[in-house]
Amino acid sequence: MSMVEDAQVLPVTPKAQQRGPRPASRLRLIFAKLARTPRFWVGTLTLLVIVLWALFGLAFYNFNAVSQDVMSMNTGPTGKHWFGTDEIGGDIYAQTVVGLRKSLLIGFVVGPVSALLAGFIGALAGYLGGVWDRVIVWFIDLLLVLPALYILIMLYPLIKGGSWVIVMVYLAIFSWMILARVIRAQTSSLRDRDFVKAARFMGVKTSTIIRRHIIPNVSSLLIIDATLGVGAAILTETTLSYFGFGVQPPDVSLGTLLSSGTGAATTRPWLFVFPAAILVITVLATSLAGDALRDAVDPTSGANRD
Amino acid sequence: MIGFVVKRFVNYFILTAIATLLAYVLASLSLNPAQRYLGRNPQPSPEVITSILDGLGVNPNVPVLERLWTWLSNLVTHGSLGITVDNQQVTDVIFARAGVSLRLLIIGSVIGAVLGVVFGVWGAVKQYRISDQLVSYASFTVGATPTFVIGVVLMILATSLNGLTGHQLINFSGEYTAGLQGNFLVMFGDRLNHLILPTITLSLTAAAGYSRYQRSAMLDVLSADYIRTARSKGMSRNRALVKHGVRIALIPMSTYFAYSFALLLTGATVVELVFSWHGMGEYLVRSVQQNDINGVAGSVMFASILVLIAGTLSEIVYAALDPRVRV
Numbered sequence: 001m002s003m004v005e006d007a008q009v010l011p012v013t014p015k016a017q018q019r020g021p022r023p024a025s026r027l028r029l030i031f032a033k034l035a036r037t038p039r040f041w042v043g044t045l046t047l048l049v050i051v052l053w054a055l056f057g058l059a060f061y062n063f064n065a066v067s068q069d070v071m072s073m074n075t076g077p078t079g080k081h082w083f084g085t086d087e088i089g090g091d092i093y094a095q096t097v098v099g100l101r102k103s104l105l106i107g108f109v110v111g112p113v114s115a116l117l118a119g120f121i122g123a124l125a126g127y128l129g130g131v132w133d134r135v136i137v138w139f140i141d142l143l144l145v146l147p148a149l150y151i152l153i154m155l156y157p158l159i160k161g162g163s164w165v166i167v168m169v170y171l172a173i174f175s176w177m178i179l180a181r182v183i184r185a186q187t188s189s190l191r192d193r194d195f196v197k198a199a200r201f202m203g204v205k206t207s208t209i210i211r212r213h214i215i216p217n218v219s220s221l222l223i224i225d226a227t228l229g230v231g232a233a234i235l236t237e238t239t240l241s242y243f244g245f246g247v248q249p250p251d252v253s254l255g256t257l258l259s260s261g262t263g264a265a266t267t268r269p270w271l272f273v274f275p276a277a278i279l280v281i282t283v284l285a286t287s288l289a290g291d292a293l294r295d296a297v298d299p300t301s302g303a304n305r306d
Numbered sequence: 307m308i309g310f311v312v313k314r315f316v317n318y319f320i321l322t323a324i325a326t327l328l329a330y331v332l333a334s335l336s337l338n339p340a341q342r343y344l345g346r347n348p349q350p351s352p353e354v355i356t357s358i359l360d361g362l363g364v365n366p367n368v369p370v371l372e373r374l375w376t377w378l379s380n381l382v383t384h385g386s387l388g389i390t391v392d393n394q395q396v397t398d399v400i401f402a403r404a405g406v407s408l409r410l411l412i413i414g415s416v417i418g419a420v421l422g423v424v425f426g427v428w429g430a431v432k433q434y435r436i437s438d439q440l441v442s443y444a445s446f447t448v449g450a451t452p453t454f455v456i457g458v459v460l461m462i463l464a465t466s467l468n469g470l471t472g473h474q475l476i477n478f479s480g481e482y483t484a485g486l487q488g489n490f491l492v493m494f495g496d497r498l499n500h501l502i503l504p505t506i507t508l509s510l511t512a513a514a515g516y517s518r519y520q521r522s523a524m525l526d527v528l529s530a531d532y533i534r535t536a537r538s539k540g541m542s543r544n545r546a547l548v549k550h551g552v553r554i555a556l557i558p559m560s561t562y563f564a565y566s567f568a569l570l571l572t573g574a575t576v577v578e579l580v581f582s583w584h585g586m587g588e589y590l591v592r593s594v595q596q597n598d599i600n601g602v603a604g605s606v607m608f609a610s611i612l613v614l615i616a617g618t619l620s621e622i623v624y625a626a627l628d629p630r631v632r633v
Contacts, residue, residue, distance in 0.1 A: 283450035
């Protein structure tokens with residue numbers, strides 16, 4: 001089947017050559033720019049390694065997150081226990097991998113979901129304009145008055161005893177506001193453009209216009225913030241979990257792991273330092289990748305302003 | 307200018323007031339004040355629990371809007387925010403703790419803002435040089451590190467420093483050394499010593515965000531025509547950068563300050579918890595853990611007032627820097 005398709009495609013090639021080089025599309029320009037940014041490669045490759053490590057890090061390892069090695073308790077890093085053990089012989093390496101899985105999962109869901117929420121709410125406000133715009137913006141400002149962490153801490157009784165999925169949902173609900181304001185500003189300049197007007201006068205439904213015309217035009221912003229949002233969500237989740245307001249035992253995240261390691265951090269640093277380093281590297285990778293994306297997509301940002 | 311600032315103040319005032327009231331409702335719905343007494347042995351009778359909850363004004367059987375109204379009218383008529391589960395006036399607790407938080411917030415934000423602006427401007431002026439890259443990567447790394455990790459790592463470093471020198475050079479647990487005797491200078495020095503690590507933690511996190519933002523605002527300004535005009539009039543490079551560059555680049559920073567104030571509050575709360583300071587952020591957390599609705603509402607109101615002040619301050623700075631709003 002694929003052979004046949006290849007054969008059909010082949011004769012077209014000379015024609016394309018006659019037309020000379022194809023004009024560079026926006027997407028190709030962005031990719032070309034990204035490929036030349038070291039930050040992008042450092043960020044994405046590190047992130048890739050971390051994801052693969054979270055998935056397969058325990059495949060060839062002798063201990064799991066709940067195993068207790070009575071022969072070696074409270075030991076530093078050894079060939080047997082790569083990150084050392086805690087006071088009941090639990091293996092820190094295995095616990096780190098399992099905690100990393102949960103934190104990554106939460107980050108990779110919350111980042112994109114909150115970017116989408118921001119996209120729809122921001123686009124709705126910007127596109128509708130008038131009273132609706134003012135109401136939505138006022139509501140966003142209201143949500144921005146108090147730190148999201150305060151609201152999440154106040155919601156703690158509803159999280160207590162629940163699964164980590166609830167934490168994920170709350171994180172997504174309270175992290176879209178600032179991006180929504182940015183999207184709104186972009187959208188209000190889009191709504192008077194001809195292609196949007198044409199669609200409106202043809203009687204296309206508002207929801208369809210937003211989906212087909214507005215969202216694709218602000219998608220670069222959304223992609224950037226979905227990437228940056230991954231790191232931000234991991235930061236908030238670990239902070240909440242560290243103080244006991246996020247992921248609850250028996251679930252393990254990097255935050256709960258750091259929380260249990262912190263008491264002995266000065267005397268047995270391996271309980272704290274290794275998970276903390278993994279956490280920092282993960283978030284750093286997402287912010288480097290996101291920043292490189294911003295430079296590549298946004299002509300007014302960073303590297304493009306010489 | 308005054309009209310502009312007053313208008314923004316009223317807007318902020320309404321927002322923060324409504325946010326506080328909503329927070330009261332949210333706390334009333336999510337916290338369970340009776341739980342504190344149900345675990346007692348012997349268990350108090352339901353009548354006792356009901357009368358305690360009525361006394362606190364947090365009985366869940368009274369409609370939440372009615373409780374809110376009582377709370378609000380007590381605040382307006384008596385200046386009281388209700389009593390805590392430990393039978394203290396919430397206002398007394400706030401007055402006792404506010405200084406701790408304010409000390410941290412003011413010193414931390416001032417040092418953070420100054421460092422952020424300096425490093426941001428420096429990075430923009432030296433764009434792509436090694437120093438710019440260093441500042442950039444450092445701010446990325448600090449931004450990727452949760453505040454509590456910075457705090458704990460600093461504690462580890464301070465402990466090993468104390469161990470190396472054999473003296474208790476840096477104290478970091480609590481806000482002052484309990485039971486320390488001495489004159490004013492000794493006490494003041496002790497508090498200053500306890501301030502070191504928390505302040506470093508908070509200013510580092512704040513500076514990381516500010517410097518990224520200041521750098522990009524400064525880059526915008528540097529490519530503007532009026533800098534070239536100023537230079538071609540014969541103004542020296544440094545003078546042009548400061549008079550026409552930094553001043554203009556600070557305008558978007560004043561807006562960013564208002565937005566990032568919530569981050570600063572979050573950071574201060576984390577710092578208080580990590581270094582076991584008894585400030586207002588720690589009070590919010592403790593109140594939630596104790597199911598103390600009045601305590602939660604009081605600490606949220608304190609935070610809202612700070613947000614109101616920070617927002618108004620940033621508008622004043624904005625108006626002072628940008629002549630357009632004064633016309």
